[in-house]
Amino acid sequence: MAIINQATKELQVKVVYYGPALCGKTTNLVQVHEHVQAAEGQKGKLVSLATSSDRTLFFDFLPIEAMAIKGFRTKFQLYTVPGQVIYNTTRQLVLRGVDGIVFVADSQYDKMPENVKSFQNLEDNLRTLELNLAEIPYVLQYNKRDLPSAAPVEYMEYLLNNREVQVPSFCAASHKCEGVFETLNMITRMLLHKFINESQRKAA
C-alpha cells in the first residue's frame, strides 16, 4: 500500500521495473528521467544504490498533472532491479512495499526462457513477501522490438499474458523511447484508479 506523507501531503507510490538481465529496465528509467514532465523542482535525481556487487537505480517525480486524492498529491517512485539471477536478495528488497510493476521482457527469440524464468521469479519473490501478483496492478512491456530476432507479439502474449485476467501489454524500443511512456502512463493510471477506489470504499 502506498505511503502517505502527512507532512508534505503526498501519496508515495512505488513502481518496480522487473525482468531478466539486459532486457532494458535501466534504459526505461533513464528515458523516463530524461523526458518526464514533472512539476517545477519535483523530479528527483537518478540515484544508483550500489551494494557490494550490484546496482539498483531509482528516482521519484511528481507529474505535472498529479492527481490529488483527498488533498494528497501523488508522487511516483520508479525502481529497477538487477536482472541477473544471482542478485535475488536485492530483488526481494526492492520489491518490498511495491504498489505496481512493469515487467519488461526481452523480445529476442532466444530470451524467451529467461523471460519466463524471471516472471516466475517475480511471483516467487512476491510470495516470499506474502504478496500476490493477482492483487498488484502490473503491465507487460515487450522491449527490443527493433531487433530482427524479435519473436511475434502473439507468442509473447501466449508465454507471459496467458492468465485468467490479461493485463495491458506494450511494444517498445526503449533506447529510442518508443513505448516507454505508453507503458508508464498505463501503470500510473491503473494505480491511481486503485487508490481512488480504495479511498472511496473506506469513506463509504
Ligand SMILES: Nc1nc2c(ncn2[C@@H]2O[C@H](COP(=O)(O)OP(=O)(O)OP(=O)(O)O)[C@@H](O)[C@H]2O)c(=O)[nH]1
Ligand atoms: N536494440 C535495443 N537495445 C536495447 C533496447 N533497450 C535496451 N537496449 C540495450 O540493451 C542493453 C541492456 O539494457 P539495460 O537497460 O542496461 O538492461 P537492464 O534490464 O537494466 O539489465 P540489468 O540491470 O542487468 O538487469 C543496453 O545496451 C541497452 O542500450 C531496445 O529496445 N532495443
Ligand SMILES: [Mg+2]
Ligand atoms: Mg539495469
